[in-house]
Amino acid sequence: MTKDLFRDDSYLTGCEAKVVDIREDGSIVLDQTVFYAMGGGQPGDAGVLTAADGTKVDVATTLKDKESSDILHVPAEGQGHSLSVGDTVSCEINWDLRYKYMRFHTALHLLSVAVPYPVTGGQVGEKEARLDFKLPDPDFTKESLTEMLMKLINQDHEVSTRWISDEELDAQPDLVKTMSVQPPRGSGKVRLVAIGDVDLQPCGGSHVKKTSEIGAVVVSKIENKGKQNRRIRIKFAD
Ligand SMILES: [Zn+2]
Structure with missing residues (x-):
């Protein structure tokens, strides 16, 4: 279950996090996140994950896995990535949006x-x-x-x-x-x-x-x- 930092502070635009799972479709699960997961009529956040080596993954939207309560960072269409479990990333949401x-x-x-x-x-x-x-x-x-x-x-x-x-x-x-x-x-x-x-x-x-x-x-x-x-x-x- 992802720790949802946005729940206590909706003004947080970024955080550090650790990759805890990569789903079959490439969606990335982190131990904690500032990305709001789609729900209650509010869209999921878009933004960027930056790995320690500087490579960036554009996140198109964020969803919640109802079964596990994991928050899924969905990469932009056609975007592959080489993140793996245990990697550290810094998260940044599209704050304007x-x-x-x-x-x-x-x-x-x-x-x-x-x-x-x-x-x-x-x-x-x-x-x-x-x-x-x-x-x-x-x-x-x-x-x-x-x-x-x-x-x-x-x-x-x-x-x-x-x-x-x-x-x-x-x-x-x-x-x-x-x-x-x-x-x-x-x-x-x-x-x-x-x-x-x-x-x-x-x-x-x-x-x-x-x-x-x-x-x-x-x-x-x-x-x-x-x-x-x-x-x-x-x-x-x-
Ligand atoms: Zn409300």
């Missing part, structure tokens, strides 16, 4: 505050992010929702995390807003993410420290996805 994901992901938490309906899905991308809601009849427009969202962002709430046990979570089912993504269980504890006193929910994603870091966003689209469902897309304003 990751920081966008962190800003969007945190903005989606606030979107779920502005739109207090059950969330049925969501995705963060490079250019936009979206949440799907079980929401038959919205009482807002793109403009009024943008205003609500920006108000929450500008209140500059602090984002913090704490851990609770599976049992404590079971006792508070209201905490789980996202119907399609159940919080990761199995380890006996679940991470809660608090945004000031406006939002509290289990989440394994990566977040900015303060909501002002999100910057200006706009609600770019409110789409009908069937009678009961609305898809809301946001973009950065710049």
Whole structure:
């Protein structure tokens, strides 16, 4: 099981690590990593691994092996590498991309505050992010929702995390807003993410420290996805 350094500090851009396994497809497993593994609607990180002799391996994305909980660094297509178990590498994520994901992901938490309906899905991308809601009849427009969202962002709430046990979570089912993504269980504890006193929910994603870091966003689209469902897309304003 890979030690996920990004879980405790999402601002870490690099670390040293040791290769502990190479999978048949060339994916690299390290003893620890700063690469976020795809999950919860957030893409896996891209970046570079540099071996002791200076050779570099471009990592296209990062996935989690559900069975072993190993984090798989997937080399860019067509890229062979000569890393082997026991090698030391230095890891560096594509921070520009990751920081966008962190800003969007945190903005989606606030979107779920502005739109207090059950969330049925969501995705963060490079250019936009979206949440799907079980929401038959919205009482807002793109403009009024943008205003609500920006108000929450500008209140500059602090984002913090704490851990609770599976049992404590079971006792508070209201905490789980996202119907399609159940919080990761199995380890006996679940991470809660608090945004000031406006939002509290289990989440394994990566977040900015303060909501002002999100910057200006706009609600770019409110789409009908069937009678009961609305898809809301946001973009950065710049
Ligand atoms: Zn989150």
